[in-house]
Each structure stands twice: as C-alpha cells, then as structure tokens.
Amino acid sequence: MKRAAFSQPLMPVALLLPQLVIIAVFFYWPAWEAIYSSFFLQDPFGFGSNFVGANNYTRLATSSEYAKVAGFTVFFTVIVTVLSLGTALLLAVKADKVVRGAKTYRTLLMWVYAIAPPVAGFLGALLFDQNIGPITDLFAFFGYNLQIGLNYNDTAFAMIVVSVWKQIPVNFIFLLSGLQSIPVAVREAALIDNKSGTRRFWDITFPLLAPTAFFLLIINITYALFDTFGVIDIMVKGNPASNPITLVYKVYTDGFRGSDLGGSSAQSVVLMVLVLALTVMQFRMLERRIHYT
Amino acid sequence: MTKISHNKKPLRLSTVVDHAILVIGALVMLFPVYLALTTTSHDNITLSREGLKFGFGDQMGVNFYTAMFEKGGFTEQIDGTKMLINSLILGIGFAIGKIVLSMAAAYAIVYFRLRFATFAFWIIFTTILLPLEVRILPSYEVVTGLGMANTYAGLIVPLLASATGTFFFRQFFLSVPEELVEAARIDGAGPGKFFIDILVPLSRTMIAAIFIIMFVYGWNQYLWPTLITTDESLFTLVRGIKQITQSVYEGNTIPEYGQAWALAIIAMLPPVLIVIFFQSWFVKGLVESEK
Known part of the structure; x- marks a missing residue:
C-alpha cells in the first residue's frame, strides 16, 4: 500500500468486488466441493451419495492402477523437465554467445510457445502417423514398427517428444533473459580470470543462472503435470485405458467417463496437496533469490 | 597493411559449431509445422497413398476453402x-x-x-x-x-x-x-x-x-x-x-x-x-x- 493512499471507503470495495465474486463462485466453491465430495461415494445411477470417510483415499492408496499412473507421471515429469531444460540451456547459451543473427535465432526458437498443447499433440500424431508419418517411416527403416496409440511404450515415447518440443521455447526465453541480465563487468572479469569457456560457464554463469533454473524447474513440473493434458488427450486417440496417462488425465477420465465423483475428487485433493507443496517450495526459493540479486 | 586490419576475424571452429547448434534447434522447431503446411497442399488420396510430402502441391486453396467455409466434415453444424x-x-x-x-x-x-x-x-x-x-x-x-x-x-x-x-x-x-x-x-x-x-x-x-x-x-x-x-x-x-x-x-x-x-x-x-x-x-x- 502506498503511504499517500486515497481514503474513500466505498470505491475500493466496488473495485475489488467483481474479482472477489468471480473467485468465490468459480474457485472457492468448486475447490470446497472437491474436498467435500472426496469423502462421499456417489451412487452410479445418480441416487444420492453416502459418507464413506477416508474410504476414497484408501481406495487410491491400494489401487495398483493408480500406482501405475502415478509412476508414469513421475517418470514423464522428470524426463520432460530434464530434456526440455537441458536442450533450452544449450540453445540459450549459444544464442547469448553468437553476435550475428542473435535476434533471428531468438525468434526462431521461441515462436512455438504460442502453439496450444493439443495442436502440438496433433502435430505429433501427424509425425508419428501409422501410415504416413515420417518418424514412423524412419523407425521402420531401422526395422522397428512404431505404433502410437496401440503400444504403451511407443505412445509414451511420442508424448515425451511432443511435450519436450512444446516446452523448449518457454525455458529458452527465461534462460536467455537470465543470461542477458548477467552484468557485463562480471562477464569481463571472468574472461580475464579464465580462458576456458567451459570452466567459465560452470564457475560463473551457471551459479548466477541457478535461481532462474530453479524457478523454471517448478514451472516445468507444473507444465508436465497439468498443461500436457492436451497433448495426452490427442495422442491417446480416445483409448486411455491401454495408453500411458498422467494423474490429471486420470482425474478427468474417472470423473467424466467413469462417473466416479468421489474417487476423482480424492485424486483432485491429492493433486492439490502436491501443488501446494510445489508452491511453498517456489516461494522459499523466491526469498533466497532476492539475496542473490 | 593487411597485418593491422583486424576487421576480418578468422572464422573460428567454435563459432561455426555454435551456429550449427542454433540452426539445428531452429529447424527442429520449424519442421513439424512445415510438414503440416505442406500437408494442407495435397489431396487426401495422394497423401494416404504416398505418405507425407516435403514439397508443396496445388491443393492448398481448395483445402483451406473447404475447411473454412463448408459445414460438415469434422463437425456437422459449424465451419x-x-x-x-x-x-x-x-x-x-x-x-x-x-x-x-x-x-x-x-x-x-x-x-x-x-x-x-x-x-x-x-x-x-x-x-x-x-x-x-x-x-x-x-x-x-x-x-x-x-x-x-x-x-x-x-x-x-x-x-x-x-x-x-x-x-x-x-x-x-x-x-x-x-x-x-x-x-x-x-x-x-x-x-x-x-x-x-x-x-x-x-x-x-x-x-x-x-x-x-x-x-x-x-x-x-x-x-x-x-x-x-x-x-x-x-x-x-x-x-x-x-x-x-x-x-x-x-x-x-x-x-x-x-x-x-x-x-x-x-x-x-x-x-x-x-x-x-x-x-x-x-x-x-x-x-x-x-x-
């Protein structure tokens, strides 16, 4: 709040009200519903619901299917985060280094940010198409029959490729802007002290980039958990049962296709706790980041 | 005189590698969308018979016109x-x-x-x-x-x-x-x-x-x-x-x-x-x- 603030009593209320009403109706109400209905079991024919305590949660904890999906989600998240961050770091370091064409490279490496995940998934479906896809043809050339949507591992592979491709630009933008904010004086001092580019990178650049990288780590985990929904939904081709899916996708299929409202809500709550933990971590780091700069 | 002119730096290998990496990155980003674009320029029978094509055909106008102005096809009520x-x-x-x-x-x-x-x-x-x-x-x-x-x-x-x-x-x-x-x-x-x-x-x-x-x-x-x-x-x-x-x-x-x-x-x-x-x-x- 500013010291020289206005003191009209009604105006700020009127200004805040629309935002608060929308948040109350479309955020707090559904969030409460999710927590509430996670303790109930719905009748599949729509005749009310029974209180079952923590039953929906124990059902999750003992479900081998849920464990499998959780396992894939962890694997998928780690792979997508590592590959997209690593590739983007390499590209950002090079784009920061070159003199000629720096702007053109920036444009060419970031525009994919604007493509929606399901459209990216559709592009993947084209490249990995069973009959006409060039990547499928390439694998066939080496004697492997790639079957997206039919073979669990093949679909997982294609999903990872598409999700990484879609995520490189965001990481690239942040890492490049992080690199460019390193003061010239620091760079020059490092240049005088150390001739080896690799040593310079690991001793000076990388530590200075660490706060950005950590922030991106959280962004990437969130992306892999939630935003890849569109990629997955397109790439499983209407057959999620025999294909790899993530936890968020399971919330959706159980809730809307299986009409297991209680089970789906319990899964939502589990994810809420996960996001909460991630956000707390992010803010802890944010506090430390202030010390850096 | 050539000794003092530093304007033309010798092309260093590392610079070439840097550019090569960036060009490959840019191409990987472009490639899927480029293929999607060429796909819009062929007719469906050619594509299903011969696979995706890397060059452009002459059906682009027709395909975009059908997609934008004809109802039906993918959905029944909307173009x-x-x-x-x-x-x-x-x-x-x-x-x-x-x-x-x-x-x-x-x-x-x-x-x-x-x-x-x-x-x-x-x-x-x-x-x-x-x-x-x-x-x-x-x-x-x-x-x-x-x-x-x-x-x-x-x-x-x-x-x-x-x-x-x-x-x-x-x-x-x-x-x-x-x-x-x-x-x-x-x-x-x-x-x-x-x-x-x-x-x-x-x-x-x-x-x-x-x-x-x-x-x-x-x-x-x-x-x-x-x-x-x-x-x-x-x-x-x-x-x-x-x-x-x-x-x-x-x-x-x-x-x-x-x-x-x-x-x-x-x-x-x-x-x-x-x-x-x-x-x-x-x-x-x-x-x-x-x-």
Whole structure:
C-alpha cells in the first residue's frame, strides 16, 4: 500500500468486488466441493451419495492402477523437465554467445510457445502417423514398427517428444533473459580470470543462472503435470485405458467417463496437496533469490 | 597493411559449431509445422497413398476453402470461420476481462486505505495454488448448475478466477513513484481521475504485454472448452482439434488430412503471429509476470 493512499471507503470495495465474486463462485466453491465430495461415494445411477470417510483415499492408496499412473507421471515429469531444460540451456547459451543473427535465432526458437498443447499433440500424431508419418517411416527403416496409440511404450515415447518440443521455447526465453541480465563487468572479469569457456560457464554463469533454473524447474513440473493434458488427450486417440496417462488425465477420465465423483475428487485433493507443496517450495526459493540479486 | 586490419576475424571452429547448434534447434522447431503446411497442399488420396510430402502441391486453396467455409466434415453444424470467430471471442474476451478485473483489484489494493486489503490480497493470492485442471469436475458441476454451460460467459468467466494479472499489476503499481499520487492529490484529483489520466497512460506497455500473454492463453484453452461447450456452434478452433482428430483417426473413410491440417494451421496462426510481431512486449510480459 502506498503511504499517500486515497481514503474513500466505498470505491475500493466496488473495485475489488467483481474479482472477489468471480473467485468465490468459480474457485472457492468448486475447490470446497472437491474436498467435500472426496469423502462421499456417489451412487452410479445418480441416487444420492453416502459418507464413506477416508474410504476414497484408501481406495487410491491400494489401487495398483493408480500406482501405475502415478509412476508414469513421475517418470514423464522428470524426463520432460530434464530434456526440455537441458536442450533450452544449450540453445540459450549459444544464442547469448553468437553476435550475428542473435535476434533471428531468438525468434526462431521461441515462436512455438504460442502453439496450444493439443495442436502440438496433433502435430505429433501427424509425425508419428501409422501410415504416413515420417518418424514412423524412419523407425521402420531401422526395422522397428512404431505404433502410437496401440503400444504403451511407443505412445509414451511420442508424448515425451511432443511435450519436450512444446516446452523448449518457454525455458529458452527465461534462460536467455537470465543470461542477458548477467552484468557485463562480471562477464569481463571472468574472461580475464579464465580462458576456458567451459570452466567459465560452470564457475560463473551457471551459479548466477541457478535461481532462474530453479524457478523454471517448478514451472516445468507444473507444465508436465497439468498443461500436457492436451497433448495426452490427442495422442491417446480416445483409448486411455491401454495408453500411458498422467494423474490429471486420470482425474478427468474417472470423473467424466467413469462417473466416479468421489474417487476423482480424492485424486483432485491429492493433486492439490502436491501443488501446494510445489508452491511453498517456489516461494522459499523466491526469498533466497532476492539475496542473490 | 593487411597485418593491422583486424576487421576480418578468422572464422573460428567454435563459432561455426555454435551456429550449427542454433540452426539445428531452429529447424527442429520449424519442421513439424512445415510438414503440416505442406500437408494442407495435397489431396487426401495422394497423401494416404504416398505418405507425407516435403514439397508443396496445388491443393492448398481448395483445402483451406473447404475447411473454412463448408459445414460438415469434422463437425456437422459449424465451419472454420465460425470457429475462428469463437476463438477470437474467447481470446479477446478473456484478455480484456483479465485486464479490467485485475487492474481494478490491484488499484484498490495498492492505492486505498482499506482495512481488509491484506485479506483480499490473500483471497486472490490463494488461487495460484490450484490450477483449473485439479478442480475441473466440481467447476464443471458448479457452472452447469448455474445454467452457464454452452454460453460464452460459461466459457470465459470461470477462466478469469485466477490471480496472475492482479499480481502483475500490483507489482507494477508498487513501482510507480509515490510522488505522482501525492502531486495528483495536491492538484485535487480524485481516485478516478488519477487512475484514468495518470495510471492508465503509464501502464500502456504493461497492458499491451499482459494482453498478448492472456490472449494466447485464452485462445489456447482446451480442457475447459472441451467440457463446457458441447454445442458445436460454440466450438473454438483449439476445441475443434479433438473432433478433427476423431474424424481423422477413428473414422473408417479416407482421412481428410488436407482440411484437418488447414484448420490446425488456422488454430496456430494468430497466436504465433502475435508472439512473433510483438516479441519484445511478449517477452517482457512473460518474464515480468512470472516473477
């Protein structure tokens, strides 16, 4: 709040009200519903619901299917985060280094940010198409029959490729802007002290980039958990049962296709706790980041 | 004389490698979309018989025309033009809604003596803890219960229940020098006048940056439109991708690759163009808003 603030009593209320009403109706109400209905079991024919305590949660904890999906989600998240961050770091370091064409490279490496995940998934479906896809043809050339949507591992592979491709630009933008904010004086001092580019990178650049990288780590985990929904939904081709899916996708299929409202809500709550933990971590780091700069 | 001229540096191997890596990266980014574009220029029978082509054919006009102006094909009641309009309504409506709501809220929090300002801030702040995806089923039930399914309001308003824009403007307002509001008050300007005559003009770049980010975000929404619009006349292009995939991959006839990809190209074009042409605003908005 500013010291020289206005003191009209009604105006700020009127200004805040629309935002608060929308948040109350479309955020707090559904969030409460999710927590509430996670303790109930719905009748599949729509005749009310029974209180079952923590039953929906124990059902999750003992479900081998849920464990499998959780396992894939962890694997998928780690792979997508590592590959997209690593590739983007390499590209950002090079784009920061070159003199000629720096702007053109920036444009060419970031525009994919604007493509929606399901459209990216559709592009993947084209490249990995069973009959006409060039990547499928390439694998066939080496004697492997790639079957997206039919073979669990093949679909997982294609999903990872598409999700990484879609995520490189965001990481690239942040890492490049992080690199460019390193003061010239620091760079020059490092240049005088150390001739080896690799040593310079690991001793000076990388530590200075660490706060950005950590922030991106959280962004990437969130992306892999939630935003890849569109990629997955397109790439499983209407057959999620025999294909790899993530936890968020399971919330959706159980809730809307299986009409297991209680089970789906319990899964939502589990994810809420996960996001909460991630956000707390992010803010802890944010506090430390202030010390850096 | 050649000894002193340092203008022409010898081409170093490492520079060549740097450029090679960047060029490969750029090509990997371009390649899938380039293939999608060539796909729109061939007829369906050629594609299913001979596979994807790396060169352009002569069917592009026909495919785009069919996709944009002919009803049927992927959906029964809507052509590409209507989907484009729906996408624009969602993208622009969401961006404007976001800017208006969050500017107003941030203005109230930063510039007014308000007893529950901190409380209001925390109520808004909490929304970043739970993305729509994790509360999707109850959100669907609430919105359907309010009779907002298959309306533009039901499509846009629930997406507005988040804190991102409010943070962004709060941060920016806090960085505006205090002397400005003092001077305005001494000159007798009320909160309304200060906002419109001083704060909004000062925020122009910020508004543009956040508009671009929010437009792209709104345009690219998929899960929420998929659930809340079952009426085809409300389909957006990105929502339509699902229908298109189903008809391409789950149908029995020859897939209409050409038209399908024409629609997909239209679905990516506006956000891509905006991000490219307003790049500096976009990068600024993205980097600032995530802080």
